[in-house]
Amino acid sequence: MMTEIGFRNPFRPGAGHQPPYLAGRQQETREFQRLLKQDVILENLVLTGLRGVGKTVLVDTFKPLALADSWSWVGTDLSESSSLSEERIAIRLLTDLSVATSSIKVGEEIQRGIGFNPTSETTELTLNYATLMSLFAETPGLVADKLKHVLEIVWVAMEKETRLNGVIFAYDEAQNLSDHADSNEFPTSLLLDVFQSLQKKGIPFMLLLVGLPTLFPKLVEARTFAERMFRVLFLDRLRDEDSRAAITRPIEGANCPVRINNDSVSRIVGISGGYPYFIQFICREVYDSFLVGNTSVPVEEITRKLDSDFFAGRWAKATDRQRELLGVIAHLQNSDEEFSVQEIVALSKKLLEKPFGPSHTNQMLVTLTNNGLVFKNRHGRYAFAVPLLGRFILRQST
Numbered sequence: 496m497m498t499e500i501g502f503r504n505p506f507r508p509g510a511g512h513q514p515p516y517l518a519g520r521q522q523e524t525r526e527f528q529r530l531l532k533q534d535v536i537l538e539n540l541v542l543t544g545l546r547g548v549g550k551t552v553l554v555d556t557f558k559p560l561a562l563a564d565s566w567s568w569v570g571t572d573l574s575e576s577s578s579l580s581e582e583r584i585a586i587r588l589l590t591d592l593s594v595a596t597s598s599i600k601v602g603e604e605i606q607r608g609i610g611f612n613p614t615s616e617t618t619e620l621t622l623n624y625a626t627l628m629s630l631f632a633e634t635p636g637l638v639a640d641k642l643k644h645v646l647e648i649v650w651v652a653m654e655k656e657t658r659l660n661g662v663i664f665a666y667d668e669a670q671n672l673s674d675h676a677d678s679n680e681f682p683t684s685l686l687l688d689v690f691q692s693l694q695k696k697g698i699p700f701m702l703l704l705v706g707l708p709t710l711f712p713k714l715v716e717a718r719t720f721a722e723r724m725f726r727v728l729f730l731d732r733l734r735d736e737d738s739r740a741a742i743t744r745p746i747e748g749a750n751c752p753v754r755i756n757n758d759s760v761s762r763i764v765g766i767s768g769g770y771p772y773f774i775q776f777i778c779r780e781v782y783d784s785f786l787v788g789n790t791s792v793p794v795e796e797i798t799r800k801l802d803s804d805f806f807a808g809r810w811a812k813a814t815d816r817q818r819e820l821l822g823v824i825a826h827l828q829n830s831d832e833e834f835s836v837q838e839i840v841a842l843s844k845k846l847l848e849k850p851f852g853p854s855h856t857n858q859m860l861v862t863l864t865n866n867g868l869v870f871k872n873r874h875g876r877y878a879f880a881v882p883l884l885g886r887f888i889l890r891q892s893t
């Protein structure tokens with residue numbers, strides 16, 4: 496078998512790996528660019544969607560757009576530990592910000608204000624990590640007051656020393672944010688309070704929070720005004736033409752040894768349901784298989800591999816009774832979209848010897864939500880939190 500030298504399998508199934516061709520998402524990108532045009536920040540952004548739908552790689556493409564439009568960009572992945580306490584989230588923000596501000600000089604007024612005395616070693620104060628942290632430590636009051644104060648000082652200096660439009664605080668995996676009433680720590684509320692207050696004062700610090708569908712309800716639960724503070728973009732499966740482009744564009748080049756015909760492309764779109772991670776996963780397999788001479792998509796093999804690599808781990812964590820409930824849901828006509836407690840209860844009466852009552856169903860849905868298998872959407876209905884989970888469950892029972 497002759498293969499062209501230098502052309503490798505281009506497909507990239509994996510968390511946060513840029514795809515060979517990023518398909519679709521033009522509308523979301525335009526929305527983001529619109530938000531960049533705000534003088535006063537009235538809208539922040541929540542980018543949300545199921546696992547593997549392409550949130551992280553899309554945000555990665557937002558960053559250069561923001562930079563080109565004279566915004567500074569700071570942030571990381573939010574871990575659960577960084578949202579354990581108010582102090583931790585404050586330090587997280589300042590740490591991230593300091594990367595962008597460390598070379599910005601602090602004007603004399605502020606220097607005097609914070610009692611800075613030039614010594615022979617440090618004649619000039621910059622907004623590096625040490626400065627931000629000492630400002631934070633020296634400011635009296637609650638964590639929120641301290642953080643607000645430091646961020647205000649930073650913007651005064653930035654406005655003077657740079658030509659930036661503002662700063663974007665971008666946090667991925669933001670569903671890890673939570674308030675902890677038991678330990679009296681409210682980091683989510685703090686984050687929202689601080690940004691709302693700064694934005695009211697005209698300081699252009701924008702929040703971009705990225706995460707699973709549990710993210711936005713969490714924000715609203717912490718502060719109802721979050722409802723008005725964020726533009727929510729729900730990333731969905733790719734449209735058909737975009738799915739096709741995601742499959743064909745990467746292998747268009749004249750030196751690509753693999754061709755995938757229209758039928759096979761349609762088949763891949765079908766199995767993937769248009770979900771980006773699945774497209775990458777399936778195409779990677781198909782590419783390797785076609786490279787050694789196969790000409791049709793090995794649907795069964797790929798499905799089996801997807802089941803064991805992607806679904807099995809999550810399924811294994813469910814109890815028998817939970818699996819029964821998930822099985823009922825999978826049999827609902829609308830299991831791929833959204834469903835209600837009543838619908839589950841009604842169908843379980845038809846399918847099961849021991850059906851689920853409403854309160855039991857509610858209870859179990861809460862547990863399944865915490866386990867990351869379902870989520871409750873804005874309209875109080877539920878949906879699978881894992882793409883194509885319904886189809887997988889149906890395969891288990893046959």
Ligand SMILES: Nc1ncnc2c1ncn2[C@@H]1O[C@H](COP(=O)(O)OP(=O)(O)OP(=O)(O)O)[C@@H](O)[C@H]1O
Binds near residue numbers: 512517545547550
């Ligand atoms: N628009 C797209 N076109 C083609 N492939 C894409 C697209 N978006 C994402 N992918 C691919 O899908 C996979 C998942 O992308 P990504 O990690 O960004 O998803 P995610 O939504 O951040 O997932 P998670 O919820 O697990 O963090 C990657 O392999 C990526 O290359």
Ligand SMILES: [Mg+2]
Binds near residue numbers: 550551
């Ligand atoms: Mg991600």
